[in-house]
Amino acid sequence: MxxxxxxxxxxxxxxxxxxxxxxxxxTQPEQAVxxxxxLKETPVTHLLVGGSTFQGPxxxxxxxxxxxxxxxxxxxxxxxxxxxxxxxxxILFLSLLSGRNPEYLIEQQVKxxxxxxxxNLEILPxxxxxxxxxxxxxxxxxxxTLPLARNxxxxxxxxxxxxxxxxxxLIYLEAGxxxxxAVPLEMIATVAQxxxxxxxxxxxxxxxxxxxxxxxxxxxxxxxxxxxxENPHFFSAL
Ligand code: 1GP
Numbered sequence: 424m425x426x427x428x429x430x431x432x433x434x435x436x437x438x439x440x441x442x443x444x445x446x447x448x449x450t451q452p453e454q455a456v457x458x459x460x461x462l463k464e465t466p467v468t469h470l471l472v473g474g475s476t477f478q479g480p481x482x483x484x485x486x487x488x489x490x491x492x493x494x495x496x497x498x499x500x501x502x503x504x505x506x507x508x509x510x511x512x513x514i515l516f517l518s519l520l521s522g523r524n525p526e527y528l529i530e531q532q533v534k535x536x537x538x539x540x541x542x543n544l545e546i547l548p549x550x551x552x553x554x555x556x557x558x559x560x561x562x563x564x565x566x567x568t569l570p571l572a573r574n575x576x577x578x579x580x581x582x583x584x585x586x587x588x589x590x591x592x593l594i595y596l597e598a599g600x601x602x603x604x605a606v607p608l609e610m611i612a613t614v615a616q617x618x619x620x621x622x623x624x625x626x627x628x629x630x631x632x633x634x635x636x637x638x639x640x641x642x643x644x645x646x647x648x649x650x651x652x653e654n655p656h657f658f659s660a661l
Contacts, residue, residue: 426469426496426513426545427592430643434621439638442469443658444500444600444625444648447485448477455488458655462493465658471646472511473500475561475600486510498547502565504535513545515595520586521552522568549593549623550586552579554606556627560599573604576613583614583622594618596642598626601649605633608640615641631661 424432433440443462450458470489472482487510490497499514501507507514516535519527539546553562553570563570571579583594596606596614605627615622624637625646637645651657 426498427547429496430547430593430621434643439466439642440468440644441466441634442471442498442623442625442644442646443467443651444471444473444646445485445489446474446477446600446648446652447472447479447482447506448474449652450485452481452484452488455485456492459489459492461651461655462495462658465661467658468495469644470495470497471500471515472497473502473506475502475565477502478505482506483508483510499544501535502562504531504538507535507538507542507544509542509544511544513547514539515549515551515593516546517549517551517595518586518591519553519562519566519568520550520582520591521554521571522566524566524568527566527568547593548591549595550583550589550591551595551597552582552586553597553599554579554610554626556598556605557603560602560626562597562599570599573607573610576607576610579610580613580617584617587618587620591620593621593623595623595625600626602627605637608636611637611640611642 496512499511555570555573621643623644624642629650634645
């Protein structure tokens with residue numbers, strides 16, 4: 424089954440998905456086997472690969488090793504169009520709908536288009552919403568955009584709905600990697616109730632209780648980056 428079909432089936436069946444974000448800036452291909460060994464017999468269902476600032480040459484090798492060692496679908500989560508490789512199963516083709524910087528609304532996508540034109544990558548059009556989380560995050564700094572207010576779930580829901588109406592297949596609520604505060608549960612619930620497409624939630628989630636709460640609020644997929652980077656046993660301890 425294609426990746427999006429399986430995501431949509433999970434959404435329809437309210438089956439919780441759990442993704443690990445691997446930052447290629449901090450991970451070498453040789454580390455993939457040991458890293459994936461920590462994910463065996465855990466609830467992890469997908470791997471995302473990407474970062475705000477990565478420009479290095481080893482992306483394809485890393486993705487190939489992760490695919491081989493984990494057996495899980497690997498999706499690109501690029502901070503820049505340079506982070507595209509055919510080695511992955513698919514790409515979250517992001518548009519930063521919370522921001523008002525044309526570079527991340529459409530320019531990066533135009534630069535990516537020739538790379539994706541004849542590609543075999545599964546393309547998953549994704550509305551990406553940055554949510555205020557306490558302090559400035561890398562996404563905010565790199566994109567030069569302001570996040571949406573965390574105390575206005577209705578505005579986040581309408582921004583997400585606009586994304587769905589524009590044809591996005593996924594919405595990603597992002598507090599930012601290492602965020603002080605994760606996306607508020609009330610906001611997850613309001614957005615999820617508004618949408619008819621799967622919702623991804625990440626940033627600042629550091630415990631099983633938070634993962635479960637995000638799923639219960641309506642996230643189809645929860646993304647964990649920092650908690651696993653800091654503790655390789657994070658998932659096996661779940
Ligand atoms: C970042 O949502 C992801 O895009 C993961 O965030 O590193 O805080 O888990 P953390």
